Amino acid sequence: MTFSSQSVMMANRAPYTPQSLPEAFYQTATNEGRMRQAAALPEAPVVPDETFREPVMRPPPPVEPEPYRIGVGDRVLLATESAGTTVEELSGLLAAQTQRQGFTVRDDGTISIPDIGQARLAGLTLEEAENELFDVLIANELSPAVALEIAEFNAHKVVVGGAVGSPTVVPITLQPLTLGLAVAAAGGLDVPEPRFATIRIFRNGTLYQIPVDTFEDDADLQNLILRSGDAIFVDLTYDLDKALSYFQQQIDIISLERESRRQAFSELQAEIGFRQAALNERRSNFRTRLELGAEPRDYVYLSGEVASQSRVPLPFDQRASLADVLFESGGFDVTTGNPAHIYVLRPSPDPAEFGAVTAWHLDATNPAAFTLAGRFEMRPDDVVFIEAQPITRWNRTLRQFFPVLINTAQSAVTE
Structure with a gap:
């Protein structure tokens, strides 16, 4: 015809x-991996009561409010503006929004989106991170109409211990964390006599302190903005030894956690290297069989x-x-x-x-x-x-x- x-x-x-290429040509060796969990916070050390001394007022310098900057360990969620659709549907993943799944910022400061690539978010504000994702999606010819939100705040924290209802680690979120909010998150003050108690704040190697009775009567002190890494200890002993012991324990825990994360990241890199080598070997074998006519x-x-x-x-x-x-x-x-x-x-x-x-x-x-x-x-x-x-x-x-x-x-x- x-x-x-x-x-x-x-x-x-x-x-x-x-005919399709073998699966090895579509696989990647990247993997978010899972970092080891940090050790539990230690109990506050016990020291004998000492003679009362009037606490000295030495508050930390004021901190100006700043936009939240995404950090290592934060869990972010990407979603489109239309209801019921997530950006992961654009890359063929499960619906992350309905399952509350997202991406963890890795030790190198990036997240890895399957079939799209990496995006560096650490150190960026939400607006800056959305602009970065916009550029990545545009480069991959995908719809850039996405919204970014932080599902879990794990990068920036403040430690609260001592004479509080429940010693804890308080994450810093999109809203600035004040001293009053941090104490409330730890169950509030647990002091029988506020006049004899002191709130001590350890920041960047410097120790500050605020008498509890002054703190309770001064709204400006309650609204002091805290910074990531601050350690707060409510002391009843009128002495710095107990607070310094607590701070030293917190520093040791932070060091152990960082070392654990570094080791886990090193193991993850090694695993990715092995996977990449295996993928390259399978691809090379396929090309060789193709040249020899051994593939249909x-x-x-x-x-x-x-x-x-x-x-x-x-x-x-x-x-x-x-x-x-x-x-x-x-x-x-x-x-x-x-x-x-x-x-x-x-x-x-x-x-x-x-x-x-x-x-x-x-x-x-x-x-x-x-x-x-x-x-x-x-x-x-x-x-x-x-x-x-x-x-x-x-x-x-x-x-x-x-x-x-x-x-x-x-x-x-x-x-």
């Missing part, structure tokens, strides 16, 4: 699924007046057109090949019709008709045949006929 829009549509209806492939066969009588492998994970096959194989020489007679021969896939062939005829001298070659999808075992020019057939006949005439003449002369 002649090439036409209808005949091309009929030819393309033949079922065909292109789908082929299209070229014959007639083509640049090279050959078979052309169909590509992985996509479909090839007649134009792809002709041009990738070097095309054909129009001085010998007849562009008016290009044929595609397709055997019937039905075993009951063994030997049946469907043929399509393309007249490439018509530019409009040749555009259909780019839309005609090839199938395994198709044969592309290009007929020779009439003059080519005549020249070949003469080349075969002249040696016969010469040999006959020589024989006559000899006789």
